[in-house]
Amino acid sequence: KLVAIERAYWDPADISPYFEIPPATITAMMERIAATYTQLGRTDEARRVDARLQQFTERVVHNRSANPAWRTAYAAAVVTFGDHRGANSDDAGKAAALEQAGHIYEDVCLATPPEQTRAVNDLRASACLRFANMTLARAAQQKEAQQHVDTAPLQRARIVLEAAIAAFPNNNSVQTRAPRLRDQIDRTVEAANTPVTASAARD
Numbered sequence: 001k002l003v004a005i006e007r008a009y010w011d012p013a014d015i016s017p018y019f020e021i022p023p024a025t026i027t028a029m030m031e032r033i034a035a036t037y038t039q040l041g042r043t044d045e046a047r048r049v050d051a052r053l054q055q056f057t058e059r060v061v062h063n064r065s066a067n068p069a070w071r072t073a074y075a076a077a078v079v080t081f082g083d084h085r086g087a088n089s090d091d092a093g094k095a096a097a098l099e100q101a102g103h104i105y106e107d108v109c110l111a112t113p114p115e116q117t118r119a120v121n122d123l124r125a126s127a128c129l130r131f132a133n134m135t136l137a138r139a140a141q142q143k144e145a146q147q148h149v150d151t152a153p154l155q156r157a158r159i160v161l162e163a164a165i166a167a168f169p170n171n172n173s174v175q176t177r178a179p180r181l182r183d184q185i186d187r188t189v190e191a192a193n194t195p196v197t198a199s200a201a202r203d
Helices: 002-019 023-039 043-062 068-087 091-111 118-144 152-167 172-193 198-202
Strands: none
Touching: 002 023, 002 043, 002 068, 023 043, 023 068, 043 068, 043 091, 068 091, 068 118, 091 118, 091 152, 118 152, 118 172, 152 172
C-alpha cells in the first residue's frame, strides 16, 4: 500500500512545476513516506525516496520555464525539509537541503528575465537575499560541526549581493539588508581564513 501511495504522489510531483501544485505538499509527503519506510525497517526504500526527491529538486534548480514564484516556494519547502532533517540529527541531509535551496534562490535571482513589474523584481530581489542567507547558514553549520568552512560559496554570495544592490536601487529591503549580509559574509570569510593559534585553541 505504501508503494502504491508513493507512486500516486510521484506523478503529480513530476508535473508540479507546470501546474504549480503547492511545493510543501510534495516535500512533506515524500518526507513522510521515507520516514514510514524507515519505521518499517525498509531503509533501502527510504533512501531511494530521498534520492529521488533530491533528483527532483535538482531539476527544479535548472527548470527556468517554471514560474519563479513557484520555484521560490519550492526552495522554502526544501529549507523546511532540511530543518526537519537537522532536528533528527541528520546533519548531512540538512546540509544538502540548504545547498539545493540556495541554488534555486540564486537561479531565480540571476536568471529570471527582468520585467517592468514590481512583483517580479521584488521576487528576484528577495531571492538574492535568501541565497545569501542560505550560504551563511551552510557556513554556520560547517563551523558548528567543526568542519572546514568553504569560502567559495560565500564569495559567490557576496558578488550576488553587490549585483543586487546595483540592480534594485529602489528596493528598501535590498538596500538595508544586503550591506549587512555582505558584512556578515566578510566576517565569516575572515574568520575561516584566520589560522587557529595554540592559545586560541586553549581558550
